[in-house]
Amino acid sequence: MTGSVDTAQVVAARVEQGELIGAREGDVAVFRGVPYARALRFSSPRPAEPWRRRSATEFSRAFVQSADPDSAEDALYANVWTPDTVASLPVLLYIHGGGWQVGAGSVPTFDGAHLAAAGGLVVVNFNYRLSGFGWGLHEDLADPETGLCANWGLQDQAAAIRWVAENIAAFGGDPGNITLCGTSAGGGTAWLLALRAEEMGIRRLISISAAHAAPPATSLTPEDSRRVYESIAAELGTSVAGLRDVPYAAFHTAWLAAFAGDPGSRRVLSGREYRGPIRDGVTMPEFAHVAPTPSIPVMSIHNSTEGSFFTDPLSPSFPPAPPVPVGEAQLVRAVRGVLGKLSADVPAGLAEKCVRAYRAAAEDEGLPSDPRTLWTEVWGDALFRNRIVRLAERHARLGTTPGYVMQFAHPVRAPHYGTPHDATSKFLFGTYSHPMNVAQFGDRPAERRVSTLFMAYVASFARDGVPRAVGAPQWPEFSASRPSTLILGGPAVARVDGVPKLRQLDFWREVP
Template sequence: MMRRTFITSAAAAAAAAVLPGTATAGAAPASGGRTVTAIESGFVRGTRDQGVSVFRGLPYAAPPVGELRFASPRPAEPWRGVRDATAFGAPSLQGDYLPDSSEDSLFANVWTPGVRGRRPVIVYIHGGGWFLGAGSEPDYDGARLAARGDVVVVNFNYRLGALGWGLHPDLADPETGHSADWGLQDQAALVQWVRRNAPSFGGDPDNITLCGTSAGGSSTWQLALLPEVRRSIRRIVPISAKHVWTPASSMDPDESAAVYAAIAAELGTTVRGLREVPADRLKAAWEGVFSGPPGERAFRGGREYQGPVVDGHWMTGHDHALPTPDLPSMPVYARTEGSFFTTGPGYPYDGPMPGDEQELREKVREVLLKGAVEVADSDVEDCLDAYREAADADGLPADPVSLWTEIWGDGLFRYQILRLAERHAREGGAPQYLMEFAHPVKAPNSGTPHEATSKFLFGTHRLPGNSGDYGDGPLERTVSDTFIDLVSSFARDGSPSSPGAPEWPVFEPGSDTAMILGGEDVARVASPPKQRQLGYWDEAGWVPVP
């Protein structure tokens, strides 16, 4: 206690030196200036521009390196003086997607209209298949959402890949006993950090909404099921959630343990010794295990993604087998989730696209092998027959690329999102607002891809690198503003509303209660479209039925 008092006093003195005449934290100078505020670890200095203060690279936990590799997150060390918070911290260790990634990566970023006040807080969890991404990506810049929504926006990094998502009993933390899902542990620690520090950024610690996309949407869901996190959050917005199930996006505990044992043997050490292996060698060995077609690997699980493993604490079961979170929720999905992978804007699938029936069958087989160990010719034909019948009945395109797109997006994303929403409507007690994001990308791309949502929630469709694909005209700006309004109002009091949207009722299956956002009419309330396609997965036995 004496040491902490000394550090805080020293930081206060330094802050007064930085901002003459400022005796307390929280001063907000004019546009283009600096803002200083005090968090639990010490004083931090961010930037202020166009009515928003930004604090980047804030440590929310100790670096998970050395003995803390595979450990539960520890508190960040306090500092003396005023810490510069004008630059992002390093992304979590990953491949070439983001440069300068590092194990020392547990940093948060905060955007706020002002460090005084009591605004709703939106905590955003980035996606990336549990193996890439960072809060510092331009798509997730929180300035527009914070300013228009009058909310505090927080995003952050968490451990990825071999360092973040797996299980082995020999990696048990001596203090907590936990031996799995370190990335999920990081996310839980971040939520508690936000709750403790929200007042320093003008946020309400009793009004925190979790939001995330793809793997981040999955984490949003799973964190809401954890008692220690559930008490700290008020609402959730899972967007395009990649719900976890094995073998598609997870391994069972025994197989996960076997993967770490195999990697240790390859690197000439024990599983405990993996804490001492150079991080780049560990990452390369992990990626080697999961490289190549799933059917040719030594392990059956984690066929498309290597997400959280059921360990009995952080994950007590896969999403379809557990109750839905007992919190007000706004699940969102993209109209054609699969077009992210098949028709553009180009990443992460570069082609070639199927051009005839034979190529289509092979591409559909590849999709089905992402979630099943064996796929028969009859499985491929049954899937294609069902989707052709649905396209014919509903007047949808039936060309090879369109069919492939719908099968990929429905099987891995849209099916479980909608079926879990329907189950919650039947069995859950908290209100739920379902949204289909339907704003199309620009030609030559097509559809409404997975992750198109983040560009419009954050208003980053305007960025030069995005505007060519997503548009930046008056319609796109209206769609983005409406999305921001709906999410920020939901975060404020649980009642989503916007001048650009009609009244949005609580979701009821079979009725016109879903918000369809995007397109020339901006927003309308209707029943979720393309329901006929989903009937195939109810009977296929491929993806678990919630």
């Protein structure tokens, strides 16, 4: 997509493929809809086609997703915000989340202008392939040039990193100082890509509310992936290789149908909650929880109530939240439903044991123990916080680089509650006051202070690997045995303490 801009605001940058015409907007220059790669369906990304002079003032379309009728397969584009096109500034490359199914760099929440200006950073985000177009595996879809047959979205992300390393100097960025950052699904794949930090040219990692992929909850097994592609091909009257040529809407509809409804009724047992990266031995050699810890400095962030994104009836989560449990029997059923996201076979009595463990921990710590709160805590810990904290502990124990842990705790406004999954992005990018966010997150001095500190810590970390902010506590390297978690948000605004609600996580040590 192209656009025009007042000539007084025009700013140019020359990348490998050709000249880009962007726009100066306030304190930053912005280049939108920049092709970083091109891809045929189920093929590895190729270098973008060259151009002579290209307008970069409008976002590209999002990649195919049901809620966006304007979305399209031609979507491998990046967006760049820079304070100074002739400087050599630290680079923050951001991977959006959305369960590997939705999202785009054009979402207003991820507008990089505030962070770029406040932090003195070049901020980049981008689109990548989603759902069955981006996250699957089948040998009949092997690329004739690369031989790769899986994780096309992960391949896109790697291509974006390479494009940034090769071209970011044209925007005033330092190609030798790239920090990779991502939230949720993007946080999980950022972690995987950071395992190849030296190869990719990544200097630091910021992983936020990471959805770490592993079957059966958040990744398909290779066997199940093959079965889904083969069954869809049969439904559409073609071969697996022939799926490259069917209308994209037909394939997308069939993919969504394969994972619709109750997980127990599906044709496969893995990918029960999300369909993310698949362990193929090449693009993803191993899952994060068994792979070596990253060899670069790591900032690991989670929210205080990750689960409230999914249990708040007013949340934008998809599918919508189930009814809030009332009473013990409903609570046990609700918790069993969460456990069912992690396993096709929930042992008898495990849900009751989970409720007892969480209630005892809450009561001992003086925390609420009503059904909604316990259900919310279980949901958030099961899918996010448990593995995030455990990986941070392992990095502190086995890693050779500094690790920093933050619990983001700034509460949302009533009738919303807690600090839900993905609350962080509104404050990292300073977009909490955007019309799509302000009703939930507010626009008061407290929000401005939290966002200012968040940006400062992140910008400092991206600059030299040490997170610091003026007028805020020194953030020590993480150790599970002493107070070293930065709690950002809440009455104290910023403080250092031990890992909150650590006892609740003890339950998961006993769960395979």
